Amino acid sequence: MPPRDISELAHRLGRRAEAVCRRYLSNGRRVGNYWLVGDARNAQGRSMFVRLKGSESGKGAAGKWTDAATGEHGDLLDVIRESLGLADFRDVSKEARSFLSMPYVDCERGEPRSPAVPAAGGSTEAARRLVSMSWSIPGTLVETYLRGRGVTALHETGSLRFHPSCYYRPDGGPTETWPAMIATVTDLKGKLTGAHRTWLDPAGFSEAHLGRAPIDTPRRAMGELLGHAVRFGCCCDVMAAGEGIETMLSQRTVLPAMPAMAALSAAHLSAILFPGTLRRIYIARDNDPAGDAAVATLIERTNAAGIEAIVLTPQLGDFNEDLRLLGADALRAILRVQLAPQDVDRFMKRAA
Template sequence: MLSASQLADRLARDAEAVCRYYLSAGHRAGNYWIVGDVANTKGRSLYVRLKGDRAGRWTDAASGQYGDLLDLVREACGLVDFRDVADEARRFLNEPRDPARAEPGLSRSGDARTASTDRPSGERARRLFRMTQPLAATLADGYLRQRGILRAALHPALRFHPSCYYRDLASGRTSRYPALIAAVTNRSGAITGVHRTYLACSGSEPGCIGKAPVDTPRRALGTLLGNAVRFGFPAKDLVPVMIAGEGLESILSLSHVMPAMPMVSALTANHLAAFRPPAGCLRLYLAADADAAGRHGIEGLSRRAQALGILPLVLNPELGDFNEDLRRLGPDRLLANLRDQLAPEDAHTLLSV
């Protein structure tokens, strides 16, 4: 099986085909593919190099986003887990491309682009969030409770959608599933995107709730760069001490045992590295995950924090991530592990369950 770097190299060899498939609203201009943004909006802000040593590298001059073609696939498809990104890239590389589907102005299913493509992704994200309902006593609340997160309904960033649109990336077929919806916000609290976790009752036992039986049950929509899902932030974004991490459930697990501590979930390692700490932040705790991508995000944000005069401190789980610690070791053990890693002046923010 190809590694991440090998997948990126393979995609770069066929960079124009990748762009025509995922960024069909754009066009070729010399050695570059030009389009509005990673959401495939018409425009000229994002450019992808098609030839040479840096083939496949792209930059969005408006947002500051950049990366290789794996990053582009992740952003264009709204994927969160790297496994889903790699699966989508492998599917693209192994799938014969229909020339009709590669024409600018056509969607990946080959049909004429719908009006929703021309609507900015942030606007679509805000519209989706407005269609949600409170989390308490919903399927999404039950899903999080099964994972040991008992007070999720107290967070206004989390909502429930009983029938959220889902499009299969391979076939183009559409369906609907209930979904946990998390609002991604900027430093002023404005919604810039949403994160969706598609859900279904597993059927293995009564009341058991799991992710929907789809290839990519976690997806994002909108602008994530520099932003995050926020928990426990005060009305004014002046936060001297906070926690930042990658996964939604991992951060919710920390919030479960430290409800007074402001926290953010950046959703992916790359977006964690690009997170913008709030004004007045003095100490930034970085919630680590036990994988290479997570370490990349931690290192990137640590460098950013130091450049801003913020002290970065890493919090490590005992197992694979903090949700696994919560479920398998229990809240008391998780809290004790965290207490040992906090600076003494921050210990007062810890509250028992």
């Protein structure tokens, strides 16, 4: 849906803000010109307030809301999405139009029609809205989680965000909410194409779950991932690529100046797109059969593109295991002997 249409839909809902609140935030109540409720998921409480009267646009517009307890904010489209647990914006649009007694309009053809089945794993639009509902990681559970994994290099991590209560849908079970690390997936031009969620244990780090939530699948991705990645630092002629976010941040703990990207899986690592400036790529290998297959495919592609590829192999299962269990000095020594000599001085952090 074009941004102008999304804005118009939000404006129409804002004109009927109190009716929207009575429908989707039924556990709240009106106090003056505001609707008070626990949160955007219709919990009981008073920390979230929705403006019922105001201008057509801007921060003071009717329908704008803020949760004073978490810092979350948004419009009434976000309320519909959160209160009903909708992952795909097409479903949000359909629900909003139904409430407003408007026909559902296909976003591409501009014609009324039945909504398409939501894309598996969520759409790019759903990823974009999830990212917009999250915020930067300093002082959040994400920072605690990463430090628990041994990661101290948190510079240039704008691609990582925090969501305090991200929906998780177990197979065959009711929807749950857990805090989550949200990673933005972008293309070579920096355009957001997807998002990756790592649900976190609010109790903190433990060896049993390594800081992740005690659920069956604590990691899931949504949107368009093929060829794209979670990026740290600005690409130049040399960069590193690997599967996991924690793997690449572990490497950056001792190679803080080297740009890196996390492809999120072995299959996606083998298909990453190369920046035009790239001349040498370090492939952070995971010690498993899937990792071996991804490295082999990626080397074939780099050879065909005239890019030098150097494989970096961890001593244990991956570089985060090396960092956590062996320490930063050991990881530095493991990587030093595998780097091109000119890149040691250029990218490697000296031991304290």
